[in-house]
Amino acid sequence: MTDETVDRLFHALADATRRDILRRCVRGEMSVSRLAEAYPMSFAAVQKHVAVLERAGLVTKQRRGREQLVRMDPDAVGRARQALDELETAWRGRVDRMSRLLAQDPEENDPTEGPDR
Amino acid sequence: MTDETVDRLFHALADATRRDILRRCVRGEMSVSRLAEAYPMSFAAVQKHVAVLERAGLVTKQRRGREQLVRMDPDAVGRARQALDELETAWRGRVDRMSRLLAQDPEENDPTEGPDR
DNA sequence: CTAACGTACAACCAAATGGTTGTAGATGGC
DNA sequence: GCCATCTACAACCATTTGGTTGTACGTTAG
Missing domain, CATH: 1.10.10.10 (Winged helix-like DNA-binding domain superfamily/Winged helix DNA-binding domain)
Structure with a gap:
């Protein structure tokens, strides 16, 4: 985009x-x-x-x-969300956190713990 | 908001x-x-x-x-996303889908399955 | 055909936006 | 103390934005 x-x-x-x-x-x-x-x-x-x-x-x-x-347009929300995702990815490198949220168990999702990246 | x-x-x-x-x-x-x-x-x-x-x-x-x-601001992306969510909710009535994503177990979260609402 | 409706678009205007320069107030280094 | 740096803010300007009115064109109804 x-x-x-x-x-x-x-x-x-x-x-x-x-x-x-x-x-x-x-x-x-x-x-x-x-x-x-x-x-x-x-x-x-x-x-x-x-x-x-x-x-x-x-x-x-x-x-x-x-x-x-x-x-x-049915895809409109998706594209808006994708634009946000691209920003968020650049901001925090949260791809991993996203995947963890989707794939792992809740105990691992504490944002106050863990290394910086 | x-x-x-x-x-x-x-x-x-x-x-x-x-x-x-x-x-x-x-x-x-x-x-x-x-x-x-x-x-x-x-x-x-x-x-x-x-x-x-x-x-x-x-x-x-x-x-x-x-x-x-x-x-x-750490919450910034969240608020932007929430603004989009509110629009999407109005657009498609997806409140229930949101709650399912938040409340239920991962196996139920497959977006390719299930009825329209 | 004619009249009414829905649309498109141009011209115009006030206000907001995005940029500039200039001036002035704090703060830190020497 | 003095100067350089970082910031804040005002004044100004060109362009864009969000609104208006007016006109023209295609389509449907009668």
Whole structure:
């Protein structure tokens, strides 16, 4: 994932209206104008928010008649999580801790013990 | 977590320079001026980036002599992840899957098996 | 066909962002 | 004490962002 991709992803998520739009678009049944009714702003403003989400790869649009249905990309959460994982890996080298959490028994997971890496 | 908190969190992460600063601040040994040497911008610019990270709760600063050491907040990744989780929960209703991951034994945690919810 | 609806997009504007320089306050070394 | 270093912060500037209105285009309903 390139820097610009991650930029767009986090930037799209850094707005309460856009996060709310995402929540409403899970089932892909909301048209842009339908969405616009839910917010105290113009249709064009909502359209722009959807465009930001689209450029970030968080939603896709699909025509149905004259409306445009907005649907969350199923892989979106995964990609956001992966971006976080890449950061976390760089930050702490926690790949091992992750695997331990997944594979080993609870007694070994105490973060206050053990060598630094 | 309030909307504004999540806004600040994702906004702070939506910049490649700030993400890179974070990666360098895991061990809390970097002063602001030492950080500034690493980037093709002024000291004040880096200072501002650090301030954004600080307001987002991603780093804390600690005086050592005349320098200010920047250190990543250990809980930062957790909070970012939690913000994503809250979105994912709203998106897909995955609360139950989360609880299963936390409460049950490893054999049940295979994501490839089991019903949709 | 015509009217209404849903969408797209351009132009415009205020506010925020990301950068700069400059100035001033603490702290440590000599 | 004095100077160099690290930091903080204000003022300024260009660009982006998030909103507006207006116009144009395709599609469906009547």
